[in-house]
Amino acid sequence: MTIHTHLNDGTPVCIRRVRAEDEARLRDGIAQLSPQSRYLRFFSGMREPPPQVLRALASPDGHDHIAWGALRSDSADTPALGVVHAFRDADDPDMAEFSVAVIDEYHGRGLARLLTAVLLLDCAREGLAQFTVHVLPENRPALTLARSLGAEGVGYAAGVSVLEIDIAAALAALRAERDVPGLAAVFDQFDAEA
Numbered sequence: 001m002t003i004h005t006h007l008n009d010g011t012p013v014c015i016r017r018v019r020a021e022d023e024a025r026l027r028d029g030i031a032q033l034s035p036q037s038r039y040l041r042f043f044s045g046m047r048e049p050p051p052q053v054l055r056a057l058a059s060p061d062g063h064d065h066i067a068w069g070a071l072r073s074d075s076a077d078t079p080a081l082g083v084v085h086a087f088r089d090a091d092d093p094d095m096a097e098f099s100v101a102v103i104d105e106y107h108g109r110g111l112a113r114l115l116t117a118v119l120l121l122d123c124a125r126e127g128l129a130q131f132t133v134h135v136l137p138e139n140r141p142a143l144t145l146a147r148s149l150g151a152e153g154v155g156y157a158a159g160v161s162v163l164e165i166d167i168a169a170a171l172a173a174l175r176a177e178r179d180v181p182g183l184a185a186v187f188d189q190f191d192a193e194a
Helices: 020-032 035-042 051-057 111-125 140-148 167-175 183-193
Strands: 002-006 012-017 065-072 080-088 095-102 130-135 152-157 160-166
Touching: 002 183, 012 111, 020 051, 020 065, 020 080, 065 111, 080 111, 095 111, 111 140, 111 167, 111 183, 130 140, 130 167, 140 160, 160 167, 167 183
Parallel strands: 095 130
Antiparallel strands: 002 012, 012 065, 065 080, 080 095, 130 160, 152 160
């Protein structure tokens, strides 16, 4: 499934499942993140993750690891702009760890929200009920996104805030935002495919 939509500023994007052949795109996207963004996302300033981490990020199975990426659809080389992942908890199959990364040039344009909506829809279809999110307290945009989805703080360990998001409640909150550019297209296209 490929979802065609646009960012708040009208930039056209397509959102599709991450595939093994996207490993180079993921590596390039991580390299484009500023050192601050890499630190906030990976809790490390590494310029490039180890090969085994890249392979794992590019190898979703659609059930225990669900991942979607956004590509700029009006550019011939369709560069990667952002990605979301959900890794199912082995001890609690109703829960998954959620993460999102958007390259700096596209921060503040609504891409994280669009990607998150697609991931939430797919995770709900796969039987997941909750996300766990690990966020550094200084990552205000991530905390704002999580809280807008109804996240509740459940802990704090080693300098990291732990939040939980109810997937059904988060989807209801996003569906209520039908005036957000591009979001209606995500729901309409995903619902039509389901």
